[in-house]
Amino acid sequence: MLEAKLSEAGILKRLLDAIKELVSDANFECTEEGINLQAMDNSHVALVSVKLDAVGFKRYRCDRPMPLGVNLTSLTKVLKCAKDDDTCTLTAADDADVLSLTYEARNTDRIAEYEMKLMDIDTDTLGIPDTDYDARVTLPSSEFSRIVRDLSQLGESVRIEVSKDGVRFVSEGEAANGNILLRHTDTSGVNGKKGDSSKVKKEEDDGEDEAEANEEENEEEEDEDGEKKKKVKKEKVKKEAGEDVEMNGEEEEGDEEFKAESDGEEEQDQEESSTKKRKKAPSKSEKPAKKAKKGKSKDDDGDDAPDGVRIEMNQHVNLTFSLKYLVNFSKSASLSNVVQLMMSNDVPLLVSYDFNQGFIRYYLAPKIGDD
Structure with missing residues (x-):
């Protein structure tokens, strides 16, 4: 069942x-x-x-x-x-x-x-079969839909070329021609080299670790100051308790002075604790912000649109496909914000959309010659 x-x-x-x-x-x-x-x-x-x-x-x-x-x-x-x-x-x-x-x-x-x-x-x-593609292009699905829709008004075929300049879509019709170039906009660099992005990530992590270390150091200093003040307070209490005063008036004055000093120290402790809380509050709010920023850059799940176009290329690829089919494929943009185009010379194009429940993938054979 x-x-x-x-x-x-x-x-x-x-x-x-x-x-x-x-x-x-x-x-x-x-x-x-x-x-x-x-x-x-x-x-x-x-x-x-x-x-x-x-x-x-x-x-x-x-x-x-x-x-x-x-x-x-x-x-x-x-x-x-x-x-x-x-x-x-x-x-x-x-x-x-x-x-x-x-x-x-x-x-x-x-x-x-x-x-x-x-x-x-x-x-x-x-x-x-599992294929190691020579080029992989990741871009917003809405952008891909717009490109194939616009070029389909000019001709029946589109030539997709992936080079060091970016990914180029070319359509030649009887009355007009179209040429659209998308450049690599990710910091990871062409050919899938992610040195820059990893460097940025490392610097962010180092800065975050340094901020945490400074915060812990400040907390330790504040704790040491608090312990010193408590020790001074105890010594004052012992000293005043050890002095025998015969006059009642003097005892009352001493009590009042001790009370005033202890009240002042308590107020100072409260001010320090509130300052400590104020110092901790920004650090707690900053950490999730940094983590959220890192999580946002991960667009492999296909749930969030990428910042731009990512191109990973091992070698130059130049293939021609029917626009009628690509327009049909682009209807899957309603399922995912991200689309991946995987290409190799003389191999069918793979158009992949990943979404929460699974994926949908299209394979399209390239056009050969003038047909």
Whole structure:
């Protein structure tokens, strides 16, 4: 039996919107590790690979591996009946020919149930070899969408060239040509050299350690001053207690003087403790700020948009692709803020989007010659 509950139905909606124009019918392969989909378009030029990890579901159960053959157009229509923030539960028996979808509203006052028929689809799972790509470009998915959309107005093909100057997108049409260059904007440097960024990180860590050491030193000095004052105070008390004064008036005066001195010292101690607190407060507020800043620079998870374009290049790459497919791929920008383009000469282009529940990857064969 399969039971998979997603916290938001909008994830499935955006996923299907990105692949429904490439693939009409596909098998969702369900295993205990998650749900996978792999399919090629009708012309066998592009391949799409989707993975939804089991840990990304609110609740997931799959007793044995089972394929769910669905028509993506029909599934899209059923998913349109759900709100984006509704929880979506997919259920199917082991040998069932029906997939059940249950939508629950956030306030649980609305529960909708739908069923769609499953199909028997004979497809061969293609083994995707691990490839060491010569160039990797990481950029905001919105920027990639804009580039391919703009260039698609001029021509049918785009030439993507990765060099030491950056990544260049060139489209040549009958009436107009387009040329867009994106330069490397990350401090790590071209060819994936991250010496500058690691140096900055090291300097930040050194500065942070030095600040902590100074703070501990100040605290120790303040503690030593406090202990000295307490010791002086005790000596005064012992000295005044050891003196025998016969006159009552003098005793009262001594008591009043001791009381005044002790009150003054207590006020001084309170002022010092408040000063100590004021000194500690900024250091506590500064540490999380530095850590947050470091965490923000990590954009490998794909949840946050990078500051700019990152280029890692081992050698010069120059390939031509169909813009029609790249425009379809760019629809996955609704799933992730970051896109990665991985290229090698005479090897299909890999366009990868990573999101919280898993990933979606597209493989596109390059154009050869004038075709």
